[in-house]
Amino acid sequence: MPNLYTNLEIPQLKISLKQPLGLFINNEFCPSSDGETIETVNPTTGEPITSFQAANETDVDKAVKAARAAFENVWSKTSSEQRGIYLSNLLKLIEEEENTLAALETLDSGKPFHSNAKQDLAQIIELTRYYAGAVDKFNIGETIPLTFEKFAYTLKVPFGVVAQIVPWNYPLAMACWKLQGALAAGNTVIIKPAENTSLSLLYFATLIKKAGFPPGVVNVLPGHGSVAGQALGTHMDIDKISFTGSTKVGGSVMEASGQSNLKDVTLECGGKSPAIVFEDADLDKAIDWIAAGIFYNSGQNCTANSRVYVQSSIYDKFVKKFKEIAKKDWDVSGKFDPFDEKCIIGPVISSAQYDRIKEFIELGEKEEKLNMFQTSEFPTKKTKGYFIPPTIFTDVPETSKLLREEIFGPVVVVSKFENYDDAMKLANDTYYGLASAVFTRDVKKAHMFARDIKAGTVWINQTNQEEAKVPFGGFKMSGIGRESGDTGVDNYLQIKSVHVDLS
Numbered sequence: 001m002p003n004l005y006t007n008l009e010i011p012q013l014k015i016s017l018k019q020p021l022g023l024f025i026n027n028e029f030c031p032s033s034d035g036e037t038i039e040t041v042n043p044t045t046g047e048p049i050t051s052f053q054a055a056n057e058t059d060v061d062k063a064v065k066a067a068r069a070a071f072e073n074v075w076s077k078t079s080s081e082q083r084g085i086y087l088s089n090l091l092k093l094i095e096e097e098e099n100t101l102a103a104l105e106t107l108d109s110g111k112p113f114h115s116n117a118k119q120d121l122a123q124i125i126e127l128t129r130y131y132a133g134a135v136d137k138f139n140i141g142e143t144i145p146l147t148f149e150k151f152a153y154t155l156k157v158p159f160g161v162v163a164q165i166v167p168w169n170y171p172l173a174m175a176c177w178k179l180q181g182a183l184a185a186g187n188t189v190i191i192k193p194a195e196n197t198s199l200s201l202l203y204f205a206t207l208i209k210k211a212g213f214p215p216g217v218v219n220v221l222p223g224h225g226s227v228a229g230q231a232l233g234t235h236m237d238i239d240k241i242s243f244t245g246s247t248k249v250g251g252s253v254m255e256a257s258g259q260s261n262l263k264d265v266t267l268e269c270g271g272k273s274p275a276i277v278f279e280d281a282d283l284d285k286a287i288d289w290i291a292a293g294i295f296y297n298s299g300q301n302c303t304a305n306s307r308v309y310v311q312s313s314i315y316d317k318f319v320k321k322f323k324e325i326a327k328k329d330w331d332v333s334g335k336f337d338p339f340d341e342k343c344i345i346g347p348v349i350s351s352a353q354y355d356r357i358k359e360f361i362e363l364g365e366k367e368e369k370l371n372m373f374q375t376s377e378f379p380t381k382k383t384k385g386y387f388i389p390p391t392i393f394t395d396v397p398e399t400s401k402l403l404r405e406e407i408f409g410p411v412v413v414v415s416k417f418e419n420y421d422d423a424m425k426l427a428n429d430t431y432y433g434l435a436s437a438v439f440t441r442d443v444k445k446a447h448m449f450a451r452d453i454k455a456g457t458v459w460i461n462q463t464n465q466e467e468a469k470v471p472f473g474g475f476k477m478s479g480i481g482r483e484s485g486d487t488g489v490d491n492y493l494q495i496k497s498v499h500v501d502l503s
């Protein structure tokens with residue numbers, strides 16, 4: 001029998017914890033059927049942390065059977081009030097274990113503990129509170145009068161068994177965006193974390209059990225995307241799948257649904273979100289927001305404002321100040337312990353992502369010969385972690401690969417525009433449509449931008465702010481469907497129409 005738990009020590013916070021390493025099915029941790037494991041690496045040091053069990057097709061089937069039985073026998077008969085009680089219990093446990101969960105995020109993903117990881121937990125707490133109260137608010141159908149003797153009504157009912165696949169940039173937060181909404185709607189769930197950040201969700205599974213959720217309602221299946229993820233996508237007894245990650249894999253999840261049982265699909269995929277700065281903007285505030293919007297979480301945000309367009313009359317001033325702020329507030333040098341309050345930018349998630357981002361930087365600098373500014377030396381010789389300093393490319397043409405592709409690191413391109421029409425043309429010149437930001441003191445211009453931009457989210461005089469009450473999702477190749485807010489529950493409900501004949 002493999003080890004299904006290990007002790008982890010986080011000396012910086014004096015935390016020691018019992019970390020589960022198994023697949024979580026029917027409220028128990030168990031080994032994978034073929035003994036396959038995945039090693040998880042600390043991106044701050046490049047050293048392994050531990051290994052956990054990796055699910056295969058047989059394990060996926062076992063979890064689906066557990067989720068199906070829990071749905072048919074227990075969960076579909078559990079009142080919304082009782083579901084709300086379980087979610088409230090979970091909220092209390094998350095609050096109690098906030099530091100431990102945040103510390104696991106920092107250990108496994110490199111997120112600075114005091115800023116990013118604690119901020120993720122604050123968001124998780126807010127949204128769990130929201131969903132605990134939402135269970136009976138968004139499942140209300142309507143009555144439709146037809147003739148004197150006929151009417152119809154609609155019921156909003158859960159799908160049944162839902163699969164969820166989440167990425168590594170916000171490991172627990174992305175899981176909770178999906179999980180709490182699906183549970184509030186009355187579904188049972190099988191959730192797969194990313195290969196490189198499974199620890200926090202496995203630990204979270206212990207809270208699910210403690211909160212009283214019946215066995216099989218929540219199942220956590222760590223595993224490889226190409227194995228466990230693929231098996232979830234093609235399974236014939238999963239009613240809905242929700243995915244967050246790359247646009248490429250999002251497409252294959254949709255394809256898997258099409259090739260199997262046409263399960264309902266929600267996708268949250270990539271972005272190349274523009275920030276537009278007009279000459280009448282409060283420049284200092286705009287720069288502070290934009291710097292945070294690209295450098296926070298080391299730029300590993302699907303909504304990162306990775307394309308910045310600045311009106312030509314203030315362009316030079318903007319670029320000068322932007323570099324100063326990047327250097328002053330976001331530099332990495334010498335601050336290589338994400339548990340230390342001074343660390344503002346952690347490492348990127350893996351050596352593969354580090355190499356990928358480095359390639360983009362070298363392409364911009366050497367092949368495309370763009371103007372480049374970095375806040376400190378790169379590659380840095382002082383750490384084995386995957387640290388990348390804030391990197392700013394200026395005067396970048398629309399044809400540049402750096403301007404067109406999602407880099408997912410602390411790398412931003414800046415260009416200029418002349419007038420409103422010019423700005424809109426540039427902002428919309430992308431296959432993506434996740435988010436956007438506009439900076440101006442002109443109310444009319446701000447709302448014209450909100451009208452004209454083809455993106456699921458628009459921020460006016462701010463950027464990258466998320467609220468549990470507000471729907472989130474993408475236009476174009478950034479996704480299908482919405483999460484968060486009422487849609488975070490609605491997304492997991494389907495409509496049944498009932499026709500009544502009184503004649």
Ligand SMILES: NC(=O)C1=CN([C@@H]2O[C@H](COP(=O)(O)OP(=O)(O)OC[C@H]3O[C@@H](n4cnc5c(N)ncnc54)[C@H](O)[C@@H]3O)[C@@H](O)[C@H]2O)C=CC1
Binds near residue numbers: 167224247271
């Ligand atoms: N929109 C977002 O929040 C994210 C976007 N990305 C983008 O993707 C790029 C590559 O990162 P990756 O880790 O490779 O992302 P990915 O899309 O491969 O990984 C996301 C999740 O999908 C799973 N997965 C992988 N292949 C699968 C398959 N065939 N079927 C079902 N699930 C599968 C993974 O195990 C993980 O849980 C990043 O550089 C970034 O541009 C990555 C993570 C999050």
Ligand code: BAL
Binds near residue numbers: 170300301302466
């Ligand atoms: N903050 C959650 C969505 C994202 O930016 O990846």
